[in-house]
Amino acid sequence: MTTINSTEKRLAEEVLGNIQVVDTQTVKDMLEKELASLNKKIIVLDDDPTGVQTVHGVSVYTDWSVDSIEKGFQEENSMFFILTNSRGFTAAETKKAHIDIATNIAEVAKKQNKEFIVISRGDSTLRGHYPLETEVLKDTIEGHSDLQYDGEVIIPFFKEGGRFTVDNIHYVQYEEYLVPAGETEFAKDRTFGYTKSHLGEYVEEKSDGRFTAENATYISLESLRSLDIEGITNQLLQVTDFNKVVVNAVDYVDVEIFVIALAKAMKSGKQFMFRSAAALTKVIGGVSDKALLTREELIQEETNHGGLILVGSHVKKTTEQLEVLKTSDFIEFIEFNTHLVLQPEKFQVEIDRVISTTEDLIQSGKTVTVYTNRERLDLGEGKNEEELKLSVKISDAVTSIVGRLTVRPNYIVAKGGITSSDIGTKGLEVKRATVAGQIQPGIPVWYTGEESKFPGIAYIIFPGNVGAVTTLKDTVEILNK
Missing domain, CATH: 3.40.50.10840 (Putative sugar-binding, N-terminal domain)
Incomplete structure (x- = not known):
């Protein structure tokens, strides 16, 4: 803690x-x-x-x-x-x-x-x-x-x-x-x-x-x-x-x-x-209060597939929430070794492994959590811009998991601001989304537009620094009731 x-x-x-x-x-x-x-x-x-x-x-x-x-x-x-x-x-x-x-x-x-x-x-x-x-x-x-x-x-x-x-x-x-x-x-x-x-x-x-x-x-x-x-x-x-x-x-x-x-x-x-x-x-904006979203409101197109949870944020709260999520018995967990970004060939092999495994599990009805290394890449003092550029490469790799999926997940949860942005715009190719509301306080949901890769999917944007340690698990349980 x-x-x-x-x-x-x-x-x-x-x-x-x-x-x-x-x-x-x-x-x-x-x-x-x-x-x-x-x-x-x-x-x-x-x-x-x-x-x-x-x-x-x-x-x-x-x-x-x-x-x-x-x-x-x-x-x-x-x-x-x-x-x-x-x-x-x-x-x-x-x-x-x-x-x-x-x-x-x-x-x-x-x-x-x-x-x-x-x-x-x-x-x-x-x-x-x-x-x-x-x-x-x-x-x-x-x-x-x-x-x-x-x-x-x-x-x-x-x-x-x-x-x-x-x-x-x-x-x-x-x-x-x-x-x-x-x-x-x-x-x-x-x-x-x-x-x-x-x-x-x-x-x-x-x-x-x-x-x-x-x-x-x-x-x-x-x-x-x-x-x-x-x-x-x-x-x-x-x-x-x-x-x-x-x-x-x-x-x-x-x-x-x-x-x-x-x-x-x-x-x-x-x-x-x-x-x-x-x-x-x-x-x-004069926006009225609205009750938290229910599973019935969220999942508009039921499939026999599992959901997909992508965890990119490195703040302590996210790591704590991930540890609690790992106690769930209905989720398969895949650690994505993002530190291989420093070795491009090995990094590409790792991306392919993660995508292939994720695809197979979702297809079989399993919900999958893909999470990046919990230790942030540290290049040393004065390397902020270089680190930011590498973090973009890592985010692109996480995004490609969604971009290369051929099977539609039942829902997608993205943990972390930059992660969720790239997945929404590049992975799901959303041009215009409608905000459905919140699944938990401070955790918004988009309904993706018709132009997107998976039209009308519930896309849950989970900030890195929001919620109690149990909130990520609680959110996923709502989606899997």
């Missing part, structure tokens, strides 16, 4: 238990009224496919062509997602993709004479190409339109994953404890590491001091829970020079109250860019 130094953690009950209660129905009524008159298309750029973990009935496009963006703008829904998968990109690739996306959005919006909001959906544990993505979006959109951004809203709260922001410090929940994000394994990410848990200081660190904690605007839980809509709106009206707005939140109602004030500020002419986790998209 993950062990946390006792000096770094706080009891969740103590932190979250003394926060003022608010009438949620009053808030929902106010929010509905504000959103009804907002009249902006909401475009969510998702840096991996897990960002749809709070929504349902929403389209996800897997490319950012003008054609796809036009289709998104023409939908009746106020919101659509574009899967960028940029967490698996180099910085140069990320910059190019976001210039292209922003240029195409500005072009389509101008053609359709429609106002829009862009949300850069990032990781609730603060990993990703930040501030690169939002700064490129801002500069490109401003260069191709009349829009000028006043500020950027930072809101990494994600209840389903146990991510809370209190007194401007972002926490990750481990069982009954809240741990400052900067003290977790996520902060030690070799590509996207950071040290600060205070979000103003995090921005200052990541922007190399160009944006300071002192100049950030902080939306406190006290002002949110006292329903000080006017005060919060006035705070937002004062934001200039693309300075940051840090939103504290421990429940959805905090985001709802903030969005009421935000909508008022935007109607007064203020323009904001957004860097958020998945909670904001549900609220600003």
Whole structure:
């Protein structure tokens, strides 16, 4: 299990238990009224496919062509997602993709004479190409339109994953404890590491001091829970020079109250860019609550074949969940020796072995879990870009398992953001999917489009860092009832 130094953690009950209660129905009524008159298309750029973990009935496009963006703008829904998968990109690739996306959005919006909001959906544990993505979006959109951004809203709260922001410090929940994000394994990410848990200081660190904690605007839980809509709106009206707005939140109602004030500020002419986790998209998109999906809803085309589970994520939580899954007696397990990526010929033999074995087992009705080496490939200090490129080769190999399958599994589960993105776009060849909902809190399901390799299959996108140690096993058991 993950062990946390006792000096770094706080009891969740103590932190979250003394926060003022608010009438949620009053808030929902106010929010509905504000959103009804907002009249902006909401475009969510998702840096991996897990960002749809709070929504349902929403389209996800897997490319950012003008054609796809036009289709998104023409939908009746106020919101659509574009899967960028940029967490698996180099910085140069990320910059190019976001210039292209922003240029195409500005072009389509101008053609359709429609106002829009862009949300850069990032990781609730603060990993990703930040501030690169939002700064490129801002500069490109401003260069191709009349829009000028006043500020950027930072809101990494994600209840389903146990991510809370209190007194401007972002926490990750481990069982009954809240741990400052900067003290977790996520902060030690070799590509996207950071040290600060205070979000103003995090921005200052990541922007190399160009944006300071002192100049950030902080939306406190006290002002949110006292329903000080006017005060919060006035705070937002004062934001200039693309300075940051840090939103504290421990429940959805905090985001709802903030969005009421935000909508008022935007109607007064203020323009904001957004860097958020998945909670904001549900609220600003006006997405209703939905019960967790049942097996009957998930498996629309029964087969006599087994299911397929692919585990690529290396975070500790995933490895712990995999160990629990291994106690299942109805699953066959195949370890994929991905360290052979350093020896191309041997690596190809290993890929062929895994695919052949997987195919035979699924055909015979067995559910199969393919998992990569649990030890991450480590090339040493200063080799981040090289490691990222090798991780892409590994992800391509895992993806090819789906791409080369000739038998349709009963369902597919992909564990890890980059893994699930590549399997969705390259392996399943999805161009547009519909989010069915969630099978467990924070674990979304796509129904694949007609153009995909397996049309209408339930594709379960299981984030690496979500759930208890038993959640992966629980999820698979739902699918195999």
